[in-house]
Amino acid sequence: MYRYDPDDLALIRERAAQFRAQVGRWRSGVLSDDEFRPLRLQNGLYVQRHAPMLRVAAPYGMISSVQLRRLASISRRYDRGYGHFTTRHNLQLNWVRIEDVPDILDELSEVEMHSIQTSGNCIRNVTTDPFAGIAPDEVMDPRPLAEILRQWSTMHPEFAFLPRKIKIAISGSAEDRTLGWYHDIGLRLDSGDRGQAAFSVLVGGGLGRTPLRGQIIEQHLPWRHILSYLEAVVRVFNLHGRRDNPYKARLKILVQRLGLAEFSRQVKAEWAHLKDGSATLTEDRYQRIAAHFRPPAYRTLAPQAAQPAAQTHPDFARWLARSVHAHKMPGYAAVTLSLKAPGQAPGDITAEQMESVAALADAFSFGEARIAHEQNLVLADVEQGRLFELWQAAQKDALATPSVGLLTDMICCPGGDFCDLANARSTAIAHAIQTRFADLETLFDLGEISLNISGCVNACGHHHVGNIGILGVDRQGEEFYQITLGGRQGSAARIGKVIGPAVPAARVADVVSGILAVYRRERRARESFLQTFERIGSAPFKPCLRANGATQRAGAVA
Numbered sequence: 001m002y003r004y005d006p007d008d009l010a011l012i013r014e015r016a017a018q019f020r021a022q023v024g025r026w027r028s029g030v031l032s033d034d035e036f037r038p039l040r041l042q043n044g045l046y047v048q049r050h051a052p053m054l055r056v057a058a059p060y061g062m063i064s065s066v067q068l069r070r071l072a073s074i075s076r077r078y079d080r081g082y083g084h085f086t087t088r089h090n091l092q093l094n095w096v097r098i099e100d101v102p103d104i105l106d107e108l109s110e111v112e113m114h115s116i117q118t119s120g121n122c123i124r125n126v127t128t129d130p131f132a133g134i135a136p137d138e139v140m141d142p143r144p145l146a147e148i149l150r151q152w153s154t155m156h157p158e159f160a161f162l163p164r165k166i167k168i169a170i171s172g173s174a175e176d177r178t179l180g181w182y183h184d185i186g187l188r189l190d191s192g193d194r195g196q197a198a199f200s201v202l203v204g205g206g207l208g209r210t211p212l213r214g215q216i217i218e219q220h221l222p223w224r225h226i227l228s229y230l231e232a233v234v235r236v237f238n239l240h241g242r243r244d245n246p247y248k249a250r251l252k253i254l255v256q257r258l259g260l261a262e263f264s265r266q267v268k269a270e271w272a273h274l275k276d277g278s279a280t281l282t283e284d285r286y287q288r289i290a291a292h293f294r295p296p297a298y299r300t301l302a303p304q305a306a307q308p309a310a311q312t313h314p315d316f317a318r319w320l321a322r323s324v325h326a327h328k329m330p331g332y333a334a335v336t337l338s339l340k341a342p343g344q345a346p347g348d349i350t351a352e353q354m355e356s357v358a359a360l361a362d363a364f365s366f367g368e369a370r371i372a373h374e375q376n377l378v379l380a381d382v383e384q385g386r387l388f389e390l391w392q393a394a395q396k397d398a399l400a401t402p403s404v405g406l407l408t409d410m411i412c413c414p415g416g417d418f419c420d421l422a423n424a425r426s427t428a429i430a431h432a433i434q435t436r437f438a439d440l441e442t443l444f445d446l447g448e449i450s451l452n453i454s455g456c457v458n459a460c461g462h463h464h465v466g467n468i469g470i471l472g473v474d475r476q477g478e479e480f481y482q483i484t485l486g487g488r489q490g491s492a493a494r495i496g497k498v499i500g501p502a503v504p505a506a507r508v509a510d511v512v513s514g515i516l517a518v519y520r521r522e523r524r525a526r527e528s529f530l531q532t533f534e535r536i537g538s539a540p541f542k543p544c545l546r547a548n549g550a551t552q553r554a555g556a557v558a
Contacts, residue, residue: 001062001368002147002292004112011155012114013106019043020102027099042122042160044090044115045101049420054093054101055118056108060128060146060170061089061371065358068369070111072354078104082350084414085339087179087462088167089127089371090118091349094418116154121162123153123234127169129177130370130378133293136328140189140197142172144290145226148281152227159234163241164249166234167206174491179373181205181214181493182465184251185233187226197223203233203263204255207459211495212252215260217267223286228279232271236263296366296381301331304384318402318440319391333384337369337377338409341398342434345427346412347375356397364390373489374411376404406443407451407516408434411462415455415472416479422455424472424479424505429453432509446516449529450489465489467530468515469496470508479505485515485541486533499538500545507547514544 004012019039026036040046044055056071071091075083078100084092096104108114118125126149133141149168153159159166169178170187180186186202199221205214221229240258242249255263310317325334337357340346349357357377361369364386365379372378377399382390394400403409410433413419415426430453437443452466456473463469469484480502487496503511516529518540523532533541 001064002059002143002289008112009109012109012112012116015043015114015116015155016102016105016109019105023098023102038120040098040101041120042117043101043105044118045096045098046119047420048094048418049416050418051095052098052101053418054096054104054115055086056083056091056093056113056115057118057125058089058091058113058371059150060126060132060143061130062143063369063371064111065361065367065369067111067113068354068358068361070107070113072351072358074104074107075351075354082348083354084345085347085349085371085375085377087373087375087411087460088125090125091371092414094414120160121164123156123159123162123166123168126150126153127167127178127183127373129171129173130372131177131325131334131380132172132370133295134327134329134332134334134380135173136326137174138172138328139174139191140172141290141293142170142187142189143293144286145187145189145223146170147289147292148227148286149230152230152279159238162234162238163243164246164251166237166251168230176491176493177373177489179462179465179489179493182207182211182462183214185230186214189223190220199223199226201229201233204252204260206250206252207462207464208250209247209457209459210250210252211459211464212256213494214252215255217260217264224281225275227281228274228277229267229271231274231279232267235270236266240266295329298329298332298381299383301383301385303330307384307387309388313388315402316388316391318444319400320387321444322402322404322406323400324387327381329381331384333382333387335364335379335382335387335390336372336404337379337394337399338401338404339376339399340403340409340434341401342408342438343431344398345414346410346430349377353397353399356394356399360390360393360399363393374404374409376409402440403443405448405450407437407446407449407468408443409450410434411450411452411466413453413455413460415453415461419455419460421458422472423457423474424455424481426453426455426461426472429470429472429481429505429508433512436509436513446520447528449516450487451512452487463487464495465493466496467533468512473502475502481505481508483511483515483545485538486530488530497538500542503545511544515541518544 079093169183172189182205188200201218202214370378416422451468452463453470454461454463465487471482482502484496
């Protein structure tokens, strides 16, 4: 895990001191609310529906046990004893006071954390695969390059006031686990020509009110040129991106307006001034950063083909099937700690759970955890011989729900309960579906299904790419929900299809039940929900949106 050097520490401490002075001027009336707004947004501080929200960064998803304990302490003293993990490796504190934020930033700086560029029209937190460095299908560990991107983009003087935000995801594996197709910039590492690591660069992806899949602008870009090439991309965006209309200001809109060929031409013209210049990465610079990500002190272990305890503990067997993942090191496994316990808002984590994860990370995974895109946490380096012990410990704080990849392992934004932009609540819908599908036998029978919920068209819950997507919409002051089917993540990521008119909140769980009843009726042996949908299309599911159709089918599943 990357450790801050004196320059890093000086930067975040000076930034915290700067913001303390800005808060002081705002409180004294020297700065108006409008003047203060861009300053607080640069430090990840929003004003939400009920209270200010502070967004804390965990670059490329890595977080240490020390940091988790500090976050637990901060959430108790300055918030309400919990936080919310987002799909972009951030932790949100939803009940802070603006006056306390300078103290929080000081405390974060003591454990090498900050909130810089978690908001505002800048390059946001770079995300990557939670299994980076240990995935068996990995071509190259993306974390050193993600850290290099973080250093390059942090407070970049040219890119502090872009037309709109830029989100970057970097993947080093054959299978994309970063949703790279739907980022402003997606980076895919491959072996390139002559076995040298290289990038496929995707541009113009994004969800929100105009969901668009990214397009490949460059293939086999040598890794040494990634900074200069990205600088060229962002320069073209900075020059031509719209600033008069925030709904038309994202990079994806510019790529669509210019066309990929013209956008590419302009990037190459800009890159001609930058290529082979000071931004070109050297082997020495790469190795200096990569040293922070060397493998931990693994023991020499024989892989375990079976877990004897699974024979006598069926709950452990279920957890093994859903929460334990392959590791490239013999005798080790990666483990997902679920933040989707029944009754818990997806992605929420209590201070006690933070401390529990910290203790588990220390005991089982070299003191580190990873934040997953799906709003869970991952212990990357667990000895297979200790999985039963870990499962027993994780159960004590509701971290071992065996639903990873199943229906109730939902991605869900905070929605109308917190967010000013939301048209409808998200967590209430999540709770209704969790309650309806609490039976594990039913969940396992349904198999792998992703269900994503967003409270508005900004799509923070990534509803577009859920096998089942739920979008909150406003209908004359009432909460309604639009249903999409067939979305997916991964290397073949695509947008789901709307199957009919929106339904009121009280009927969403019934509609989901009806959809799944159609799936169970129509599926073939070993066929997943997505495979069934691909085969039969959306027509058989549309009657589920009618009140009688949904009600009739509800009992068949729940």
